Amino acid sequence: xxKADDLLKKIYDRVLSLDPPVKKIxxxxxxxxxxxLFLNLDRVCYITTRSDTGRSELMFVTDDGERYYSxxxxxxVCDGLADHPHFLQTSRFYVINLTxxxxxxxxxxxxxxxxxxxxxxxxxxxxxxxxxxDERFNQV
Amino acid sequence: MIEKIAESVQGLDTLNRxxxxxxxxxxxxxxxxxxxxxxxxxxxxxxxxxxxxxxxDLGAQAARFHKYFLRCQRFxxxxxxxxxxxxxxYQEWLADFPEMDFxxxxxxxxxxxxxxxxxxxxxADRARERSRDYxxxxxxxxxxxxxxxxxxxxxxxxxxxxxxxxxxxxxxxxKKLRLLQLKDFGMREFHAAKPVTPAQVEAFKxxxxxxxxxxxxxxxxxxxxxAAEIDRVMVIRNILWQFYRWIGWGIEPEVDGNxxxxxxxxxxxxxxHSDILQASDVxxxxxxxxxxxxxxxxxxxxxxxxxxxxxxYRGVGAKRPEVVLASEKLGHYRxxxxxxxxxxxxxxxxxGEPSHLSLEYFADDLRAACGRKKIEVYVISDIDPxxxxxxxxxxxxxxxxxxxxxxxxxLVDVSMFSDKxxxxxxxxxxxxxxxxxxxxxLPPSTHGQLTKAMEWFFGSINDQRLFGQMMIDGQETxxxxxxxxxxxxxxxVRDRFLKAVAR
Numbered sequence: 001x002x003k004a005d006d007l008l009k010k011i012y013d014r015v016l017s018l019d020p021p022v023k024k025i026x027x028x029x030x031x032x033x034x035x036x037l038f039l040n041l042d043r044v045c046y047i048t049t050r051s052d053t054g055r056s057e058l059m060f061v062t063d064d065g066e067r068y069y070s071x072x073x074x075x076x077v078c079d080g081l082a083d084h085p086h087f088l089q090t091s092r093f094y095v096i097n098l099t100x101x102x103x104x105x106x107x108x109x110x111x112x113x114x115x116x117x118x119x120x121x122x123x124x125x126x127x128x129x130x131x132x133x134d135e136r137f138n139q140v
Numbered sequence: 141m142i143e144k145i146a147e148s149v150q151g152l153d154t155l156n157r158x159x160x161x162x163x164x165x166x167x168x169x170x171x172x173x174x175x176x177x178x179x180x181x182x183x184x185x186x187x188x189x190x191x192x193x194x195x196x197d198l199g200a201q202a203a204r205f206h207k208y209f210l211r212c213q214r215f216x217x218x219x220x221x222x223x224x225x226x227x228x229x230y231q232e233w234l235a236d237f238p239e240m241d242f243x244x245x246x247x248x249x250x251x252x253x254x255x256x257x258x259x260x261x262x263x264a265d266r267a268r269e270r271s272r273d274y275x276x277x278x279x280x281x282x283x284x285x286x287x288x289x290x291x292x293x294x295x296x297x298x299x300x301x302x303x304x305x306x307x308x309x310x311x312x313x314x315k316k317l318r319l320l321q322l323k324d325f326g327m328r329e330f331h332a333a334k335p336v337t338p339a340q341v342e343a344f345k346x347x348x349x350x351x352x353x354x355x356x357x358x359x360x361x362x363x364x365x366x367a368a369e370i371d372r373v374m375v376i377r378n379i380l381w382q383f384y385r386w387i388g389w390g391i392e393p394e395v396d397g398n399x400x401x402x403x404x405x406x407x408x409x410x411x412x413h414s415d416i417l418q419a420s421d422v423x424x425x426x427x428x429x430x431x432x433x434x435x436x437x438x439x440x441x442x443x444x445x446x447x448x449x450x451x452x453y454r455g456v457g458a459k460r461p462e463v464v465l466a467s468e469k470l471g472h473y474r475x476x477x478x479x480x481x482x483x484x485x486x487x488x489x490x491x492g493e494p495s496h497l498s499l500e501y502f503a504d505d506l507r508a509a510c511g512r513k514k515i516e517v518y519v520i521s522d523i524d525p526x527x528x529x530x531x532x533x534x535x536x537x538x539x540x541x542x543x544x545x546x547x548x549x550x551l552v553d554v555s556m557f558s559d560k561x562x563x564x565x566x567x568x569x570x571x572x573x574x575x576x577x578x579x580x581x582l583p584p585s586t587h588g589q590l591t592k593a594m595e596w597f598f599g600s601i602n603d604q605r606l607f608g609q610m611m612i613d614g615q616e617t618x619x620x621x622x623x624x625x626x627x628x629x630x631x632x633v634r635d636r637f638l639k640a641v642a643r
């Protein structure tokens with residue numbers, strides 16, 4: 001019985017991965033006429049807080065290399081994406097889309113290459129997040 | 141679990157469902173940007189901007205595409221993944237509400253006018269209510285779709301946002317800018333690739349300089365809520381904000397003149413491009429600037445590089461800079477400069493009400509010389525409401541500019557004068573009469589001046605030698621007197637100052 005439940009759970013997770021429940025995320029609009037812009041999450045490679053550079057804003061990088069910004073707080077975005085099958089917080093500064101990873105270099109902190117970008121994101125996965133990253137990476 | 145899986149699997153294929161149209165065409169759910177009702181029929185707008193009628197009504201489409209389409213108005217059902225953004229929706233309310241003719245209020249019987257007035261007000265309320273509407277910008281079509289209040293909650297839930305007007309939680313500073321309706325045009329572009337060469341700066345300005353916006357663009361960005369007109373105060377606020385930002389970014393030179401110089405700079409360019417400000421708006425410009433500095437504390441006058449006309453009439457002491465000797469009169473300039481020089485104190489001639497701009501410069505100079513020491517202020521001002529106000533404002537504005545205030549000493553007061561001297565030197569500040577239970581100021585004084593004079597006299601002076609009553613035109617008239625600070629003996633003032641400082 002338990003085996004059947006586990007199997008159903010796996011099937012359900014896989015279906016959710018094909019059609020995630022959250023599809024949009026609101027960011028600041030570059031077009032001053034619009035109050036906000038909605039990005040399709042399946043285009044977002046990673047989200048980073050810019051507090052390490054002294055800026056209190058979030059940056060969303062999409063698979064075409066475009067950058068979008070938001071004045072929202074990093075934690076609120078992390079919480080909103082906590083149950084998303086593709087997104088994972090991998091450091092104090094990064095939430096990444098696992099399906100957009102195209103390269104990885106292994107060291108204590110990992111650098112990641114994302115779709116649409118030649119340059120790696122340095123230290124995208126830090127040591128304290130590496131276990132959960134490995135686990136989720138193998139599920140995608 | 142099985143139900144959840146079944147529901148999710150069914151969802152995978154929802155957008156591939158087929159829709160029959162009366163015109164024999166069959167379209168898929170994923171071809172549709174939104175459904176809408178018009179004239180009792182339901183239509184679908186497709187990604188190629190074509191419109192096709194659908195066989196089923198909007199309710200049936202909502203049920204069929206549950207979770208993939210979102211109802212945002214009674215007549216509109218929008219595909220969720222086609223939503224690009226949210227904008228404020230402006231009503232052409234004068235056209236929408238032809239009954240809003242206030243002239244009707246002036247016609248006909250009193251009852252008719254009364255009814256007409258309330259009907260007009262109700263229309264205005266409705267228009268105001270509708271002005272809080274928003275609309276969706278969509279991928280796949282230039283058309284926008286309204287979001288009405290009934291559906292606000294559902295839209296917010298579906299898009300995981302708390303407000304339709306802005307994102308939350310937000311940074312405190314950004315919140316302040318949003319509430320003040322200030323926009324940072326071109327900020328992202330500037331920080332992404334800073335314009336360096338004059339040609340790059342010019343290209344950047346050509347694109348983002350508010351002063352160069354056309355009337356149409358002005359209307360898009362600075363529209364008054366509930367009306368199809370440009371909000372001039374919002375324009376001025378944003379122009380000033382942009383000036384401040386651009387001076388900080390190094391792409392706009394400082395004003396190097398006075399506030400009027402800035403006004404001419406703004407007015408000339410605006411006149412060429414949109415002509416939305418008139419020469420008579422200069423007062424609006426001044427009041428907007430002072431409100432942004434003094435109330436909103438967004439920046440300081442000094443940040444614009446305005447020159448300080450009072451610069452020659454102030455100085456920071458070498459030995460005791462924290463001691464400030466101030467006079468409201470320019471005629472005291474040499475006297476206070478000499479007196480302050482005796483002990484190495486600072487001095488300033490205020491020339492009437494202290495100017496915010498002068499005090500910004502003076503406060504910065506004092507801070508540089510004194511550090512965190514408390515400032516002691518010794519003031520020579522007239523014994524009248526204006527002198528009292530000048531003295532209080534001097535202290536307030538130094539505090540406003542971040543200085544810690546210590547003692548405040550009034551160097552000229554009634555105790556310096558004998559009864560005889562007061563009788564000689566006093567001059568009438570205000571005359572007033574009692575009419576029933578109220579007091580009435582005699583012209584040219586105003587009621588406001590009377591209130592201030594009463595507060596000053598009964599609140600801080602209360603000396604019967606400066607109060608009189610006499611019969612004028614057969615009516616009992618009361619007079620409050622004042623004394624000019626020039627009437628005081630300068631040696632006595634000097635003595636008072638030196639003793640007070642030594643204490």
